[in-house]
Amino acid sequence: MLRLSWSTFTERWPLFVGAALTVCLGVALVQSSLLVLISVATLDAPAGLSTTELAGFAESVEVGVTLSALTLAFSAFLTVFIVGSTFAFTVAQRRRDLALLRLAGGGRGQLRRLLLSEAVLLGGIGTAAGVPVGLAVMAFQSWLLGALGFVPPGFTPQWRTWILGVSVGVGLAVAVAGVLVAARRASRVQPLEALRDSGEAARVMTAGRWGAGGLFGAGAVALVVLSPLGGAGGGQAMAVNAALCAAVAFSALSPLLVPGIARLLPAQAGGVLAELAGANLRDGVRRSASIAAPLIVLVGLLLGQTAALTSFATAAAAEQRRGTSGDLVVEATGAAAGPWVSGVPGVAATSTELTVPISVTRGTGEDAETERGAALVVDPAAYERFHPGTAGLAGLRGRAAAAGPGGDAGSPGETVAVRAGGADLGPLLVVAAAPARIGGGANLLLPAGLVPEHELADAPSRTFVALHPGADGMAVAAAVAAVGEVHTVDEWSARDAAARDAMSTSVLLVIMGLGGVYALIGVINAVVVGASARRPEFAAARAAGLSRGQVVRSALLESWAVTVIGLLLGVLAAGTTFLAVLATTAVVTGAATLAVPWPFVLTVCVGAFLVTGATSVITSMSATRTLPVALLGSRE
Template identity: 60%
Template sequence: MLRLAWAGVAERWSLFVGAVLAVCLGVALVQSSLLLLISAATWEAPAGLPAIERMRFEEGMLVAVTVIAVSLGLSAFLAVFVIGSTFAFTVAQRRRDFALLRLVGGDRGQLRRLLLGEAVLLGTAGAALGALAGPAAVRVQAWLLETLGFVPAGFTGQWRPWILGVCVLTGVGLAVAGALSAARRAARILPLEALRDGGQTGHVMTRGRWIAGLSLAAGTVALIVLAPVAGPAGGQAMAMCVSICAALACTVLGPVVVPAMARLLPWRAAGALGLLAAANLRDDVRRTASTAAPLIVLVGLVLGQSVALVSLSAAAAAELRRGTSADLVVEADGPAGARIAAVPGVERVSTEIEVPVRLTTGTGELAYTELSRAALIDPAAYESAHPGSGSVRALRGRAAAAGPGALGISPGDAVVARVGDTDLGKLPVVAAVPARMGGGPALLLPAGAVPAAQLARAPSTSFVTLERGADRRRVTAELAAVGTVRSADAWLAGRAEAATTTSSATLLVVLGLGGLYALIGVVNTVVIAGSERRPEFAAARAIGLTRRQVVRMALAETWAVTAIGLLLGTLAAAGTLVAAVATMAAVTGDVTVAVPWPPAGALVAGVLLATGITNVLATRAAMRPALVSLLRTRE
């Protein structure tokens, strides 16, 4: 059977080039993300750093590990999806071949083994190419992480010899995983039915596909409903998952949804070529749905995550603005409250010093230690600088309060904390401030909990309220000797800009290479669709259409499917926005919606341009052989 699989691949190699490319890129992305993840997890802090600075370094690398891990998971998901879609499409294009094999005596088991044998061959070839492309992907991804500030200068992916074995297993595993569903589908082909099959929806939408599609749709609705009651962190996580679940639902139900939407397009306005293109879309449901599938996932993921991150960042900035009461903000190193309070014209000051803290919650086997953040505050001053934060006046001596970024900590609990070289021991949690959309320190500690000597290099933020009638310019000039002085509005604007920049950087790292991979999957699908339509194009030319008219007809089909994929992907992204808005309203009582129009416009234009150019080139290539030879091969 492996020999037969090799013969099939060799005979129709042009159909499998896209599958090999998909496996190659998937292996390269997984290899790159895995090596960088291991390197980030084992990267050591520079020698000689103070204890708090070492913890701060570990905290930064933990963020990098999280970002890379999410990128790895997304790369694996996109690889399975793109490879699975590619194999499913190739199987759909070869239904008549499989019907002939069934007619000459091939059973279902042999057909499955044939397809899985092809998957092993293609996976091995793709894995070999992916292993060669992996080092380049590592360099690109490491450069991106360093440029965007997630890792320190000089960070590189450390080579591991066993990664070659992982590449082979990943390539073959991804190919086989992608081919399993297609193999099962091909094994169910009834020979006579397949030979006369015109691609009707009923043959595509099996019972299992209906169940999967409706389950994903129900899961999408459940995530939207549950997001507002899951708190800031849980709600944001659920909102991010909505677009993924919704995009998959639209993809699985694509053979029903895509043709239905195609009927709504104004085909008559395009004349006879438009009507012919509409008929082609209705006739080959599999091709239409398979072409739209990677588009839906690409747009749903990129646009959904972009809108959610930007909107949530804007909501966090608005929330911080409402919860901050100050005239000036001073950023300095170390405890600066006493020096600021001594400046004439200053009425009150709240100095907050954020430090990394190793936090242990729970007891016994349920104890859990994590690296988090704590803020050293003056309780009375904190309440005046952050209206609506509740009362933390009980925070004194050896005690702690749950901060705005706390998860699973509430008054009455006890936590074990360590800041740098200072072991604070077991602290009772005596108060809590409301959780914020933008997060914040998990723990609030009294100002004297950590020795001042350890805080000399720790960054502090002081919220300054001036006395009525004070000379603002003079006070600002005197405070400049302490640190960087900005008005509260300027400081808030800077925080909002920094949050947006961080969100954009995170999105670029997580979705940058993955989105490019998904776009290549879209182009790959268009190429396969065009290469297999040679007899159909020949028949169109035989009835009188010119080459230019055939190209225009095929382009109209592709752009119609692209528009439908863009619309369904946008609907999936809208689900994420709805969940994010509901979470904002539940947490803050206010709603902030921000749409990154330039990136969204660039995505739409880029997809239309890529599919259009690819379709024109593929159609022209399909019509390159002589018309008589193409008609002779028509089945």
């Protein structure tokens, strides 16, 4: 058995190297994301921070924890998906060898033990390499979070010895799980059927694939339908996850979808080589599906996530502009700026909003939950004037609060315990609610006079200014510039929209950056593994009269055809997120919004063609290096 394993390894080393590589990178991503998450979550605040600085530190930590958790979840999903599909494809590529083993007297149990022992060995090798690689990935992740401002300056993730156990568990578990189902199916196929590739051996769409495709497909439909009912926060989460479910569903059904779409491609218009590529694509269903699957996931998630973040940022910017009136915005510090601006000649009305950090406790006893956030200290009447659609805040006075546009801090009729900065405000009755916004905002609105003045001394303030008719706007702006930074409302909205776009790009880079590279490597690995078993096929094509260059070009056309199909299915998967985004923004903001970043879409498509094309050319040239007569003769 050992000799057989070694012989198989030396003959088909790309299969084993690719499998070990996927385990290595998966372990590295999960290990790094977990260590970064724990290090951010347990980070202690530096001594001597003011209340505002402490709130900024807490907000930075909270954002870092959220992004690290999302990165960990995304990394774990990709690890399970890519390692599982790689190991299953590896077993499928060896079905002839496994059939010969059965004919030579090997039992089903021996075959399963062989495959599982190889999975443990490859999982161990991948894990051993993944641990040190994970350290490099962790250093890059922490640098990226710091460079984008998602963690406090000087953040350094801490190594924890117990992570070795987690890494070993992840590496071995995903390797064994990836080969377990394939080994069971391989042991049940009759040897002669495997050799002739007929009967059960030729059946690619298994019950597991049908079940996964149906389950995740139904999940994608459900998320699209329910997203407009989820409100500002829940709707966004469901919209983002719709593409994930659809991509998994299409990947599971790829053995059915890829050859079906391949029949629609105009192969006859491309000549003999294109027809040969089309025939190979339809006949090599396992190979085509295994290459398309990671591409579907990569494209679906990248386009879905990017379009969702961009669309919600665009909708938030438009929503904010519609919900803000006035002529000027003055940004300053402390409560004194508002009264000073009100006295400037030409100013008709003002509304000053001061941002203070808060912690809100809901419930009592063991059911009590405390969350951090931000509150706006406002004058209710002035706030309603400068924020159309927020009527109903007349009861916001005394010891009361109103739910802010960010929500999550109470609902009308509920009593919450609030601490603003270092001041304990005690229990407050939530008497009203501002409309929830898709772009979020303050968790609570507090009336002026409730928060102690010393807590507002260094609080960021924003004063909206309405001018008298005929007033010289430039003169007023020059006058109020003495207390803060002045912008027109349109300029302020445009600057805020640009900040939202930058934030969306940064979030996408953190969550999808390394994961996208991993999925791309999965695509490359699938192309390499698929080509490693095609040496006899290429030799037979050359013996039939094709030149080496023609064989390589045919393989390139086939690879590009699979890329077209993978991109198409990936875009369709992202389309479920597009639909959910349109439905959510229509309900929450009143205007359906979809902003597709077409330059990014074009970059992804061109990049996919370049990667799969280059990989196909390199692997097919390597596979055709041996003379066809020598290779075919060795197979007699």
